Amino acid sequence: MIRCVIEKVKETARLGIESSAFDGRVLLGLDRLGLNPVSQRHVASGSRAGVWLIGCEPADGTARYCRDCGAMGRVRSSWRRRFAHTPVGQHAVHLMVRVRRYECAACACSWTDDLTRIADEGRRLTDAAVWWAAAEVVLKSKSVLACARDLHCSWGALNRAVLEKGMDVLAADPRRLDGVESIGVDEHVWRHTRTGGRYVTVIVDLTPRRTGRPARLLDMVEGRSEKAFAQWLEERPRSFRDQVKEIAMDAFAGYKKAAARQVPHAVEILDPFHIVKLAGDKLTAVRCRLQREATGRRGTRTDPLYKGRRILLKTAGLRTDRQQARVDLLLADPANQPLALAHGAYQKIIACYAQEDRRKGRGMMAELIESLAVKGATPGCPELATLGRTLKRRMS
Incomplete structure (x- = not known):
């Protein structure tokens, strides 16, 4: 995808063009759009650099000839269309294109200037501006909102244009795979x-x-x-x-x-996240079961098991001394023996992924899974037995 974006930017920006006399029309890429600049005006924009408004007219001299009979038509009316173009430095550039409507006296038909070289139908940004924004997003991790501010256009117009180009060109590029x-x-x-x-x-x-x-x-x-x-x-x-x-x-x-x-x-x-999450869910399930068995209801803020719900899921090495003392007090209760088993397995899984030596970590994980998968290895803790069977099945 990155290669495709770079190629499109080079194509629209005409990078590598041969040296020639200075020409503002070439610098702005208006020759590729089939436009002739006729005026320029700078509009300030508060703390930002501002916008250059470039008045343009279509350069196609054959546009006024009738497409049906070939006779020369006359200009019936005209209006201006505004297109956001690639910025120059910190200044945005907007093209104010005069679009003419022609009519043919011979066959009574009418037509307008063809703007397909400038932008896709209904779009307010030139193709060069769209690919400039796509390159900023892909290559520089820039947000669409920041690009819209640089172009002085709406977020919605730019986001739709970038998504459409991405789906039409980038997503269809087989090289991205x-x-x-x-x-x-x-x-x-x-x-x-x-x-x-x-x-x-x-x-x-x-x-x-x-x-x-x-x-x-x-x-x-x-x-x-x-x-x-x-x-x-x-x-x-x-x-x-x-x-x-x-x-x-x-x-x-x-x-x-x-x-x-x-x-x-x-x-x-x-993946590690889901394995730790799965083990944490089993630990929480054991805690909730013991709470219901002891009190016949769900835990409240006065119950020790409920108060320790978050500390139990915290990595042992990250606990404070006070938090560790509360965990030790919970696990020392004989009634919480299943909780101690589940908590030990949970912390061992975290320790496996924390090992700097990956080979040693894999060995520790395999040993733990084998021990949990043995029938009767987790008395009074069916949740842990289920975890062992799940990991054993996925490991095989």
Whole structure:
């Protein structure tokens, strides 16, 4: 995607053009848009640099000839259209293009100047401005709002233009899938409303993480089902599916089934966040069960188990002495023996991922999973036994 953006920016900016005499028309790229500048005016904009308003007229001399009979038409009326163009330094540039309507006396037809070289139909930004904004967003991690301020246009107009160009050109570029060997998949709450689907499946490229670079978004698919992920994989070319070696996911069985069906050779990885989250959920489930068994109700702010709900989930090395004393007091109670087992497993899982030696960490994790998967290894704690079976199944 980055290569495609750079190519488009070079194409619109005419980088590498041969040296010639200074020409403001070439500098602003008006020759590529088929425009002749006729006036200029600078408008101040408070604390910002301001806007250059460049008056332009279409340079096509054949536009006034009738497209049906070829006779020369006359100008019936004209109006100005305003287009945001690529900025010059800190100054925004807006093109004030005079658009003429012609009419033919011979065949009684009318037409207007063709502006397709300037911008797509209905758009208020030139193609060069759209690709400039796309490059700022992709290459410099700039927000669309900041780009809109530089261009002196609305956020909505720029956001729609960048998204349309991205979907038409960038998303359709097959090169964006080159070199993808490790992908991650997870669900995301996309819509916070009562109606309509709330979730989407997010697929990211994790391959750059090997060299310390950030992961990049590949696609977002509506829904969070096995069918959604399987269909996305099926729509990708066979060469892409063959090069995928690893798939990181959560404990959702649907994604696992889709990956096993479409890319059976890929290694399925349960990522650290979801493993720790799964162990934390089991620890919380044990605490809630013990609370109900002891009091017959849910916990309140006066119950020791309820007051320790957050401290129990905190990494042991990050607790204060006072917090550690409260945890030790809870776990020392014989009635809380299942809680002590779940808490110990939870902290061991965190310790496995905290190991600097990855080989040692993998060995510790494998040993822990094997011990939890043994029948009867967690007396009085069925939640921990379930965790062991889940991790054992995913490890195999």
